[in-house]
Amino acid sequence: MLSRTxxxxxxxARYTERAENTARMLDVHVQTALLPQTDxxxxxxxxxxxxxxxxxxxxxxxxxxxSARDVxxxxxxxxxxxxxxxxxxxxxxxxxxxxxxxxxxxxxxAHNQTWxxxxxxxxxxxxxxDPGGFxxxxxxxxxxxxxxxxxxxxxxxxxxxxRLGTFLERADNTARMLDVxxxxxxxxxxxxxxTHSAEATRDxxxxxxxxxxxxxxxxxxxxxxSGITPERVAELLILRADMPRSxxxxxxxxxxxxxxxxxxxxxxxxxxAGRLRAELRFARIDxxxxxxxxxxxxxxxxxxxxxxxxxxxxxxxxxx
Amino acid sequence: xxxTPRPGYDEMTAADGRVRPHYAAYARWLAEQPPENMAARRxxxxxxxxxxxxxxxxxxxxxxxxxxxxxxxxxxxIPRIIPxxxxxxxxxxLVQRVTALNRFIHDIxxxxxxxxxGVVPAEAVRHNAQYRAEMQGLAVPGDVYAHVAGxxxxxxxxxxxxEEGEFYVLEDNLRVPSGVSYMLEDRSMMMRxxxxxxxxxxxxxxxxxxxxxxxxxRSVAPPHAAEPTVVVLTPxxxxxxxxxxxxxxxxxxxxLVEGQDLFTRDGYVYMRTTRGPQRVDxxxxxxxxxxxxxxxxRADSVLGCAGLLDAYRRGHVxxxxxxxxxVADDKSIYPYVPKMIEFYLGETAILSNxxxxxxxxxxxxxxxxxxxxELVVKEVHGAGGYGMLIGPMxxxxxxxxxxxxLRAQPEQYIAQPTLSLSTCPTYxxxxxxxxxxxxxxxxxxxxxxxxxxxxxxxxxLREGSLVVNSSQGGGTKDTWVxxx
Numbered sequence: 001m002l003s004r005t006x007x008x009x010x011x012x013a014r015y016t017e018r019a020e021n022t023a024r025m026l027d028v029h030v031q032t033a034l035l036p037q038t039d040x041x042x043x044x045x046x047x048x049x050x051x052x053x054x055x056x057x058x059x060x061x062x063x064x065x066x067s068a069r070d071v072x073x074x075x076x077x078x079x080x081x082x083x084x085x086x087x088x089x090x091x092x093x094x095x096x097x098x099x100x101x102x103x104x105x106x107x108x109x110a111h112n113q114t115w116x117x118x119x120x121x122x123x124x125x126x127x128x129x130d131p132g133g134f135x136x137x138x139x140x141x142x143x144x145x146x147x148x149x150x151x152x153x154x155x156x157x158x159x160x161x162x163r164l165g166t167f168l169e170r171a172d173n174t175a176r177m178l179d180v181x182x183x184x185x186x187x188x189x190x191x192x193x194x195t196h197s198a199e200a201t202r203d204x205x206x207x208x209x210x211x212x213x214x215x216x217x218x219x220x221x222x223x224x225x226s227g228i229t230p231e232r233v234a235e236l237l238i239l240r241a242d243m244p245r246s247x248x249x250x251x252x253x254x255x256x257x258x259x260x261x262x263x264x265x266x267x268x269x270x271x272x273a274g275r276l277r278a279e280l281r282f283a284r285i286d287x288x289x290x291x292x293x294x295x296x297x298x299x300x301x302x303x304x305x306x307x308x309x310x311x312x313x314x315x316x317x318x319x320x
Numbered sequence: 321x322x323x324t325p326r327p328g329y330d331e332m333t334a335a336d337g338r339v340r341p342h343y344a345a346y347a348r349w350l351a352e353q354p355p356e357n358m359a360a361r362r363x364x365x366x367x368x369x370x371x372x373x374x375x376x377x378x379x380x381x382x383x384x385x386x387x388x389x390x391x392x393x394x395x396x397x398i399p400r401i402i403p404x405x406x407x408x409x410x411x412x413x414l415v416q417r418v419t420a421l422n423r424f425i426h427d428i429x430x431x432x433x434x435x436x437x438g439v440v441p442a443e444a445v446r447h448n449a450q451y452r453a454e455m456q457g458l459a460v461p462g463d464v465y466a467h468v469a470g471x472x473x474x475x476x477x478x479x480x481x482x483e484e485g486e487f488y489v490l491e492d493n494l495r496v497p498s499g500v501s502y503m504l505e506d507r508s509m510m511m512r513x514x515x516x517x518x519x520x521x522x523x524x525x526x527x528x529x530x531x532x533x534x535x536x537x538r539s540v541a542p543p544h545a546a547e548p549t550v551v552v553l554t555p556x557x558x559x560x561x562x563x564x565x566x567x568x569x570x571x572x573x574x575x576l577v578e579g580q581d582l583f584t585r586d587g588y589v590y591m592r593t594t595r596g597p598q599r600v601d602x603x604x605x606x607x608x609x610x611x612x613x614x615x616x617x618r619a620d621s622v623l624g625c626a627g628l629l630d631a632y633r634r635g636h637v638x639x640x641x642x643x644x645x646x647v648a649d650d651k652s653i654y655p656y657v658p659k660m661i662e663f664y665l666g667e668t669a670i671l672s673n674x675x676x677x678x679x680x681x682x683x684x685x686x687x688x689x690x691x692x693x694e695l696v697v698k699e700v701h702g703a704g705g706y707g708m709l710i711g712p713m714x715x716x717x718x719x720x721x722x723x724x725x726l727r728a729q730p731e732q733y734i735a736q737p738t739l740s741l742s743t744c745p746t747y748x749x750x751x752x753x754x755x756x757x758x759x760x761x762x763x764x765x766x767x768x769x770x771x772x773x774x775x776x777x778x779x780x781l782r783e784g785s786l787v788v789n790s791s792q793g794g795g796t797k798d799t800w801v802x803x804x
Contacts, residue, residue: 002581003592098557101570109371116370157594263595315594 005099006161007316012095012111013149013165019088020142021173025049025180026075027135028213033068035205046071052180053083076127076134085138089118092145104152107145114141160257164311167257171250172304174214178237179297181210182230207233214245234293235285247300251277254307261315269310276303328740329477329485330754331400342403342802345520350398350745350752358747361513362397368509369395394795395506397513400744400757400777404804407524410473410487410761411771413670416661418469418763421492423664425465425648429455439663440656444680447731448653449701450646452609454616458633461540462767465642466649468533468604469763470497470776473671475742485742488674490758492657494649495641496606499776499796500762501564504529504571506776506798522803524773529762530571532770533604537572539766540638541601548601550574551591553582555607555623565606579607584627589637602638603628609643651700651734652678675737679730688735689726692719695735697726710786712738741786744797746779756780758788759799773801 029049033042046066050056055074058081063070078084082091093115100108117137121127127134146166153159207228211217216236223240224232241248255277258270288296332343339347369392402410427434428445435442445451470493478486507526511518534550541548554565556578569576581591582600590597605612611621616629631637647653655676658669677684677695688695692711699707709722726733743754761775777797778788788794 001594002575002577003594004578004581005575006594094557099576101566101576105372113371161594261594 001102001157001161003316005102006157007312008095008099009102009158009161010165010311010316012092012099013162014169015088015092015095016111016142016145017166017169018083018173019085019092020139021170021177022053022075022083022085022088023135023138023142024213024215025173025177026072027132028209030068030072030131030135031212032205032209042068048180048183049075052176052183055081055083072131077122086118086122089115089138089141102158104148106152107148110141110145110148114145117141157261160260161315163253164257164261167250167253168304168308168311170245171247171254172301174237174245174247174250175297175300175304177210177213178234179294179301181206181213182234182293182297204228210237216243216245219243231285231289234289238288239280239283239285241281248277248280251280258311263314266314269307269314272303272307272310276300276307329475329482329742331475331742331744331757333745335483342401346399346401346517349517349520355751358397358752362747365395365397365509365513366392368512369505372505393502393790394781395509396746396779396781396795396797397510398745398747398752399510399517399798399800400759401521401800401802402774403802406487407773407801409670411773413487414471414761414763414771415769416665416667416670417471417489417492417657418466418765419769420661420664421469421494421648421657422463422465422765424660425494425642425645426463427664428647429458429644434660434663437663439659440653444650444652444656445647448647448650450609450644450650452644452647454629454633455642455644459635460642461542461638464540464765466494466645467536467540467640467642467765468497469494469765470499470760471763473759473761474739474757475759476739487671488739489657489671490674490739491651492649492654493760494645495608497760497762498561498564498606499760499778500529501567502796503762503772503774503776503799504567506796507774510798521800524801524803526772526774529772530568532764532772533568534572534574536764536766536770537602537604537638537640540640542635542638544636545599545601549599550602550604551577551600553577553579553603553605553607555611559606561606568604579621579623579625582625582628584625584631587627587631587634587636589625589628589631600637602640604640609646612639612643651676651698652680652731655734674739677735679726679733679735684735685726685730688733689723691735692723694738696738697722697733697735700732700734708787710738713786738786741780741788744777744779746781746795746797748781748783753783755783756786756788757797774799 026049029045032045043066046068047056050059050066050071059066059071059074062078062080063074074081074084076085079087079090081087093111096103096108096111103111121134121137149159149162153162207230208217210233211220211228214237220228220233220236223236223243236243236246238247240246241252243249251273255270255273258266258273262270331340332347333339424434428451432442432445434440435445471489472491472493473487474490475485475487478484503526537550538548541550550572551574552565552569552572554562554576556562559565566576575591577591577600583590583592583597585597589600589603591600607623610618612624613626613628614621614624615626617624628637629643632639632643655673655678658673661667661669677688679685679688688697692709693714695711697709697711709718711719714722741756741758744757745752746755748755757777757779759775759777761771764770777799778790778794779797780786780788781793781795785793790796
């Protein structure tokens with residue numbers, strides 16, 4: 001397969017996944033904002049979201065002070081923000097268009113239709129009318145494109161580059177989402193001991209919102225059958241390989257797809273990925289928490305980033 | 321300004337009001353359709369085309385938000401029907417014409433016998449910007465140059481017997497003719513919208529075109545390539561015909577490459593793949609000669625591949641179409657095609673040329689300037705309906721501007737009588753009405769010459785308009801060749 005084609009496929013999948021995760025994150029923030037809280041707390045929440053996406057400087061330059069309305073505009077509509085939902089879906093569609101010949105007709109049509117429909121929704125003010133419904137739609141379109149890829153594509157190189165992009169991006173996004181939520185935790189680590197009932201209620205909403213943002217609320221109940229504690233939330237989203245949005249599950253998929261794609265120069269990429277997977281497989285949540293979750297996630301993000309760079313050099317932008 | 325077409329030839333209805341036999345079944349069906357049914361299917365077609373993303377980019381055009389430059393080419397739901405006996409004539413004429421044109425290009429780049437025989441004036445070739453000295457004396461596989469040719473054909477009333485109608489070749493496109501994807505997509509759209517019509521008509525299929533194209537490309541591979549690797553070379557996603565490039569690559573199951581995907585080493589061409597370099601043997605290129613190789617042609621081109629011409633000249637890669645085919649499809653060469661056919665094949669041309677006045681000839685020039693109000697004047701190198709004067713429709717000021725241009729650079733222009741292009745019923749806002757059409761069949765030349773039955777029918781959607789180009793508001797129709 002052409003390296004450029006692989007590059008487009010990889011980024012098409014990454015942008016689709018990123019749009020979905022941005023929608024998930026924003027959805028949780030919008031819902032949290034409906035709960036009673038101080039203005040200061042609300043502002044901190046939105047700031048945390050911008051910071052974790054490394055978008056604070058770009059936002060401040062364009063909008064100045066942080067407000068819910070402006071942050072939403074910036075993260076949903078603003079095409080000057082390369083990570084906004086509109087930018088991601090445009091980029092996904094542009095990448096798809098560049099390689100439409102290797103996509104199945106259904107997959108290309110799914111991306112094209114998402115993009116056309118997005119124009120219509122934004123123009124009609126659907127997002128402002130019903131943000132929750134809009135975020136649902138973004139998530140759903142991402143499910144559609146993934147499902148159509150899975151259901152119609154030959155499981156060849158093209159397919160594996162798509163999957164590689166999806167799970168590398170998801171690993172990155174889940175890690176960021178965890179980081180922002182644990183960072184902004186009311187009193188991280190002690191929440192479980194909350195004796196005061198108001199505090200306990202607040203904690204419940206905090207931890208359940210992060211679970212909901214990754215569609216894991218019901219999964220949590222099923223797996224643990226007990227009250228929500230930060231340790232278990234972290235364990236579920238980091239180490240449980242059967243939880244489809246956890247870091248462990250993402251790395252399993254990354255390793256599997258890399259194996260199918262191996263070539264004469266891919267040993268280093270496979271080593272980086274395999275090592276990350278092994279560490280997640282054999283880690284314990286109490287060790288991770290003891291050494292500091294933030295430090296762990298920061299290091300994880302750096303390594304995922306390094307792996308992405310290595311994949312690019314190996315497959316996508318090789319020097320002749 | 322009078323824009324009413326002169327009494328002309330209608331593809332469906334004869335002058336006495338009778339429906340022509342090959343349209344009889346369709347006309348009966350059409351008469352039974354409630355108008356809302358046709359309107360519904362038309363909007364269904366538009367929806368489907370947009371979802372599939374069959375669009376073309378308009379150069380320099382922006383929508384109200386300054387972004388989208390993608391437009392749909394309007395698709396008309398009423399087919400253009402060609403009866404079997406007319407197609408047989410067209411097909412023989414096309415094969416004959418393209419065979420002679422390939423012989424001509426080969427001759428120009430070798431012995432130039434036709435120039436020495438005085439059949440084509442030498443200066444028409446020597447002063448031709450499309451003549452490529454790099455091709456002189458170079459052998460190409462099978463001596464074929466124009467592997468894919470799009471021949472524009474119109475029907476107009478026959479002089480002296482207007483009711484009969486006669487086919488004329490308007491233009492030969494031998495460089496990178498486009499439009500074949502619309503021929504294929506229009507057909508699949510019609511089959512989807514009106515399956516019942518295909519039960520009642522024996523319409524010759526066209527869907528095997530990509531197969532024939534691939535066979536043709538493989539048949540001209542360099543001799544060292546037993547299992548040749550074929551690619552389609554596109555300028556990229558912002559090119560107006562990008563959809564077609566991607567479509568053809570997909571249908572043939574070959575890679576769609578851009579210049580940046582290719583490189584040369586030791587006189588061979590390779591593409592960069594996820595598993596390392598892979599040799600490329602045949603390039604169906606959809607970019608112009610000028611952009612193919614920055615070392616040989618335009619140095620600022622980023623669309624091509626450095627060293628490509630060298631690999632080509634060594635016979636290590638085949639370019640389709642060959643470099644320098646433009647020397648034969650120029651409007652200054654066009655008037656000589658019937659004589660070429662006689663010269664190379666010893667046959668009389670089956671398809672007629674439109675009578676053409678050449679600006680380079682002083683007598684013709686005087687005639688053109690005196691009759692500007694009844695002629696169509698074209699720039700010799702113009703394409704796509706740009707730089708053209710339609711005398712009867714032009715304002716006095718426009719005619720005067722062209723007269724001045726003609727006097728300044730007469731060799732840059734030719735002129736032809738305004739043909740009353742045939743009309744075909746077309747579904748427009750007001751209902752079904754006649755609109756002018758043309759036809760572009762696609763001729764494939766490899767070891768043999770083949771034509772799929774049909775082609776792209778373009779239709780001028782504005783009432784009275786004779787300009788069918790998509791860049792100027794033209795639309796397309798499905799073209800049905802009925803089997804005997």
